[in-house]
Amino acid sequence: MRKIAIDAMGGEHAPEAIVEAVLQAKVKLPNTKFLLFGDENKIKKLLADNSTDEQIEVIATTEIIQDEDEPVRAIRRKKDSSLVVAARYVKEGKADGLVSLGNTGALLAAGIFIVGRIKGVERPGLMPTLPVKNSNLGFNMIDVGANAQAKPEYILKWAEMANFYAEKIRGIKNPRIALLNNGAEYDKGDDIHKEAYQLLKESKLNFIGNIEGNELLDGKADIVATDGFTGNAVLKNIEGTSSVIIHLIKDSLLNGSLTTKLGALLIKSALKGIAKKFDTAKYGGAVLLGLNAPVVKTHGRSDKRAIYYTLLQMDKMIEEELIKLFVNDFSKQD
Amino acid sequence: MRKIAIDAMGGEHAPEAIVEAVLQAKVKLPNTKFLLFGDENKIKKLLADNSTDEQIEVIATTEIIQDEDEPVRAIRRKKDSSLVVAARYVKEGKADGLVSLGNTGALLAAGIFIVGRIKGVERPGLMPTLPVKNSNLGFNMIDVGANAQAKPEYILKWAEMANFYAEKIRGIKNPRIALLNNGAEYDKGDDIHKEAYQLLKESKLNFIGNIEGNELLDGKADIVATDGFTGNAVLKNIEGTSSVIIHLIKDSLLNGSLTTKLGALLIKSALKGIAKKFDTAKYGGAVLLGLNAPVVKTHGRSDKRAIYYTLLQMDKMIEEELIKLFVNDFSKQD
Numbered sequence: 001m002r003k004i005a006i007d008a009m010g011g012e013h014a015p016e017a018i019v020e021a022v023l024q025a026k027v028k029l030p031n032t033k034f035l036l037f038g039d040e041n042k043i044k045k046l047l048a049d050n051s052t053d054e055q056i057e058v059i060a061t062t063e064i065i066q067d068e069d070e071p072v073r074a075i076r077r078k079k080d081s082s083l084v085v086a087a088r089y090v091k092e093g094k095a096d097g098l099v100s101l102g103n104t105g106a107l108l109a110a111g112i113f114i115v116g117r118i119k120g121v122e123r124p125g126l127m128p129t130l131p132v133k134n135s136n137l138g139f140n141m142i143d144v145g146a147n148a149q150a151k152p153e154y155i156l157k158w159a160e161m162a163n164f165y166a167e168k169i170r171g172i173k174n175p176r177i178a179l180l181n182n183g184a185e186y187d188k189g190d191d192i193h194k195e196a197y198q199l200l201k202e203s204k205l206n207f208i209g210n211i212e213g214n215e216l217l218d219g220k221a222d223i224v225a226t227d228g229f230t231g232n233a234v235l236k237n238i239e240g241t242s243s244v245i246i247h248l249i250k251d252s253l254l255n256g257s258l259t260t261k262l263g264a265l266l267i268k269s270a271l272k273g274i275a276k277k278f279d280t281a282k283y284g285g286a287v288l289l290g291l292n293a294p295v296v297k298t299h300g301r302s303d304k305r306a307i308y309y310t311l312l313q314m315d316k317m318i319e320e321e322l323i324k325l326f327v328n329d330f331s332k333q334d
Numbered sequence: 335m336r337k338i339a340i341d342a343m344g345g346e347h348a349p350e351a352i353v354e355a356v357l358q359a360k361v362k363l364p365n366t367k368f369l370l371f372g373d374e375n376k377i378k379k380l381l382a383d384n385s386t387d388e389q390i391e392v393i394a395t396t397e398i399i400q401d402e403d404e405p406v407r408a409i410r411r412k413k414d415s416s417l418v419v420a421a422r423y424v425k426e427g428k429a430d431g432l433v434s435l436g437n438t439g440a441l442l443a444a445g446i447f448i449v450g451r452i453k454g455v456e457r458p459g460l461m462p463t464l465p466v467k468n469s470n471l472g473f474n475m476i477d478v479g480a481n482a483q484a485k486p487e488y489i490l491k492w493a494e495m496a497n498f499y500a501e502k503i504r505g506i507k508n509p510r511i512a513l514l515n516n517g518a519e520y521d522k523g524d525d526i527h528k529e530a531y532q533l534l535k536e537s538k539l540n541f542i543g544n545i546e547g548n549e550l551l552d553g554k555a556d557i558v559a560t561d562g563f564t565g566n567a568v569l570k571n572i573e574g575t576s577s578v579i580i581h582l583i584k585d586s587l588l589n590g591s592l593t594t595k596l597g598a599l600l601i602k603s604a605l606k607g608i609a610k611k612f613d614t615a616k617y618g619g620a621v622l623l624g625l626n627a628p629v630v631k632t633h634g635r636s637d638k639r640a641i642y643y644t645l646l647q648m649d650k651m652i653e654e655e656l657i658k659l660f661v662n663d664f665s666k667q668d
Contacts, residue, residue, distance in 0.1 A: 133578045145516055148524045182479055182566040190482040190563055213570030217578040229524055230564050232516040236547030237568050241575040244467045244551040248608050249583070256604040263600025270586040270594040277582065 001033050002318045004311060005086040005095035008038035009064045010102020011300045015039065018101070019046040021307035026055045029315050035095055037061050037082040061085045064102075067300070071105030075113060083107065087114035090293045096318045097294035099285070099310055104297055108146050111288045111295040118323065120330035123147050124290030125158035125228070126297070127165070128235065129283035132219035138283055139221055140166055141180075143228035144235040146288060150227030152195035155179070156203060159225040161289040161326055163205055166222050168320045169313065178211035178221035180230060185210070192227060200225065242278070281306035284313025293323060335367050336652045338645060339429035342372035343398045343416040344436020345634040349373065352435070353380040355641035360389045363649050369429055371395050371416040395419045398436075401634070405439030409447060417441065421448035424627045430652040431628035433619070433644055438631055442480050445622045445629040452657065454664035457481050458624030459492035459562070460631070461499070462569065463617035466553035472617055473555055474500055475514075477562035478569040480622060484561030486529035489513070490537060493559040495623040495660055497539055500556050502654045503647065512545035512555035514564060519544070526561060534559065576612070615640035618647030627657060 006022065008015040015038055022034045033055050036043050040060035044051045051058065063081040065074045075084060083102060087110040089095040098115065100107045108126070117124060125143035132139055142158040143150070159177050166175035179197055181189045186197055188210055200207040211221055213234060226234070253264035285298035285306075294317040298310045317323075340356065342349040349372055356368045367389050370377050374394035378385045385392065397415035399408045409418060417436060421444040423429040432449065434441045442460070451458060459477035466473055476492040477484070493511050500509035513531055515523045520531055522544055534541040545555055547568060560568070587598035619632030619640075628651040632644045651657075 133582060148516060148522070148527075180567060182482060182563055188482070193482075193563075213567040214574030214577075216571060216574060218574070229516055229527075230567050233514060233547040233564050233568050234571050237550060237571050238575050240548030240550060240552070241572050242579055243548075245576055245579050245608075245612075248467060248611065249605070252604040252607050253601060256601070259600050260604040263597040263602075263604075266593050266597025267587060267590070267601065268597075270590040270597075271583070273586050274579075274582050278579075 001031055002315060003033045003035060003095040004314050004318070005035045005037065005089045005098045007083045007086045007098070007100035007102055008036040008043055009061075009082040010100045011298070011302060013303060014101060015043050016046060017302065017304045018307055019043060020304040021311060022056065023047075023050060024304070024308050025311040025315075026053070028312065030055070032315050033057065034311070035059055035086070035089060037086040037089075038064075059085060059089070065106045067103050069103060069106060071103060071109045074103070074106050075109045083110055084114065087111070090115050097296070097314045099296050099298065099314055101298050101300050101302055101307070107295065107297050108288060111291050115295055116292045118290055118292055118326055118330065120333070121157055121161075121290035121326070123154045124288050125154070125161070126286050126288055127158070127162055128286035129170070129280065130216070130235075130238065131278045131280055132217050133277075134219045136277075137170065137172065137222070138280070139216070139219070139224060141216075141224045141226060141231055141235060142289065143226065143231050144286065145228045145232035147228035150192055150229070152192055152199050155192075155196040155225050155227065156199040158289065159200060159205055159223060160203070160329065162223045162225070164322060164325045164329070165287065165289065168322060168325065169316050172222050174206045175222035176208045176220070177205050177223045177225060178208050180216075180224050180226035180234070181210035181212065183210065183212065196225070282309050284310040287317070290326075291323075294318060335365055336649060337367045337369060337429040338648050338652070339369045339371065339420040339423045339432045341417045341420045341432070341434035341436055342370040342377055343395075344434045345632070345636060347637060348435060349377050350380060351636065351638045352641055353377060354638040355645060356390065357381075357384060358638070358642050359645040359649075360387070362646065364389070366649050367391065368645070369393055369420070369423060371420040371423075372398075393419060393423070399440045401437050403437060403440060405437060405443045408437070408440050409443045417444055418448065421445070424449050431630070431648045433630050433632065433648055435632050435634050435636055435641070441629065441631050442622060445625050449625045449627050449629060452624055452626055452660055452664065454667070455491055455495075455624035455660070457488045458622050459488070459495070460620050460622050461492070461496055462620035463504070463614065464550070464569075464572065465612045465614055466551050467611075468553045471504065471506065471556070472614070473550070473553070473558060475550075475558045475560060475565055475569060476623065477560065477565050478620065479562045479566030481562035484526055484563070486526055486533050489526075489530040489559050489561060490533040492623065493534060493539055493557060494537070494663065496557045496559070498656060498659045498663070499621065499623065502656060502659065503650050506556050508540045509556035510542045510554070511539050511557045511559060512542050514550075514558050514560035514568070515544035515546065517544065517546065530559070616643050618644040621651070624660075625657075628652060
């Protein structure tokens with residue numbers, strides 16, 4: 001039986017939305033067990049009749065890592081926090097993967113220091129799946145901020161791991177891989193990106209060259225490799241820019257004339273279609289690739305539906321033995 | 335009389351839109367002379383009766399630098415191109431500032447190698463003015479790609495120059511300056527950004543700390559300082575993300591049901607209001623700060639109106655003697 005360790009105390013709607021998502025996922029995934037780490041009383045109350053379900057186990061913990069906690073210190077001091085105990089279960093082989101909605105830095109630290117890195121991966125990379133305008137497949141971007149400082153060989157390794165993910169989990173054959181850079185030509189960028197270009201070109205990956213910041217949502221690449229500093233700025237900027245534009249549109253429709261308001265009513269369903277296209281919940285959370293087990297961070301604001309998809313995503317990574325693929329590939333490289 | 339040198343052959347609508355913009359600007363700016371560099375026959379035909387106007391001078395050139403030309407090589411080889419001759423006029427003091435809509439790299443190269451750097455500025459920075467959601471003032475971002483490789487002291491100097499620009503040209507008192515980084519805390523980022531944070535904090539500038547990629551359009555800062563690699567990716571990403579979202583909305587309204595189409599008609603004026611808010615034409619073009627004269631790049635797709643505003647912007651920089659302010663300030667620093 002596959003086992004998913006879930007930090008039930010992270011995120012804005014914890015533990016309610018997390019318990020609800022587990023109850024939905026367990027029906028879809030009858031061969032998977034869900035380990036919920038956190039406030040036993042609260043969780044069992046929410047589980048009600050399901051608290052004796054053999055697919056669900058509650059592990060009582062007494063501490064919670066807050067969003068404002070300094071990540072590395074929190075991991076060291078809050079030894080009985082839902083996150084740390086869940087990570088330890090994965091480390092000890094009592095669970096196969098870790099999901100959290102809480103403090104991103106703390107999850108990265110728990111992943112690196114407790115779950116541990118795969119031999120041959122110096123730096124794990126954080127990778128969300130993002131929408132593109134012309135397909136429902138989206139694209140992966142790695143690294144979006146697990147590392148502030150990058151080296152060309154890190155970028156290559158992130159691309160290699162993302163390649164397995166796109167093939168096995170997203171079902172994309174021979175994924176197109178691009179490098180985020182400040183121009184199309186091979187000699188663009190700073191030294192790190194020039195060298196990363198060469199490494200990607202010489203690799204076995206389906207490298208299609210550089211991609212620029214304005215082309216990301218166009219669907220030209222299945223995977224965009226980038227240093228974590230730029231990736232972080234760009235990921236946040238996609239969120240910020242789209243939210244400002246959508247906010248302005250809503251605002252001007254709601255505060256407009258009667259004619260505008262009537263028009264807004266009439267286009268409601270069309271706008272919902274767009275929201276659906278940009279619905280990233282179905283892709284699951286951001287994966288921290290390069291660890292001894294799958295570790296996934298889902299947005300703190302995630303509702304039941306987004307958490308449900310994250311559980312499916314995690315289950316698939318365990319089923320496909322994604323980590324084994326990395327380990328086999330990297331041992332061949334040595 | 336102030337004199338603006340204009341590369342009349344760059345951009346998609348050259349020279350028509352450029353000549354039209356000059357004819358509009360000369361009325362608004364009776365004390366300014368416009369030097370048009372390019373195909374004499376074409377330009378004079380467009381000027382018609384105005385070709386003998388004392389506010390306008392046409393300087394015949396025989397070559398054009400294309401968008402696909404390699405910048406530094408183009409500057410060296412196409413010695414009789416509209417851009418190179420215009421830049422030489424500025425260098426020789428026969429014009430006070432340079433405007434181009436053409437190849438950005440070639441303009442950067444012409445700025446640095448022909449117009450020349452101010453003593454004390456190792457690397458000029460490229461700085462557009464971008465929109466924010468809650469005001470018409472927008473914000474400046476520097477550098478957005480004149481440099482692929484950055485140093486902390488470059489970032490400080492860019493912020494200092496942008497500070498003068500925001501005060502004198504945009505009329506903002508004590509501009510709020512932020513550093514684009516991957517988190518709010520002072521110790522975030524790679525080594526370059528950690529050090530840039532300290533330099534900005536110790537400077538006389540009104541430094542308000544770090545800003546993240548999702549906050550750029552929120553209007554929290556009047557100036558965002560960034561390394562040119564990240565700035566380039568983020569600037570392009572703002573363009574790409576907003577264009578994809580607006581494209582999706584237009585698309586779903588035009589291809590929707592009859593109800594949707596009717597609704598689209600009714601909200602038309604409200605949507606125009608948003609477009610107006612995000613109308614960056616009124617801010618002018620991107621300024622290359624750190625040279626011996628003002629140099630401005632306007633988007634190659636600019637229409638008459640955007641070029642008109644760029645000419646007003648350039649005129650104001652000359653009138654306010656922006657470059658003198660830099661030179662005085664930097665000589666005090668030594």
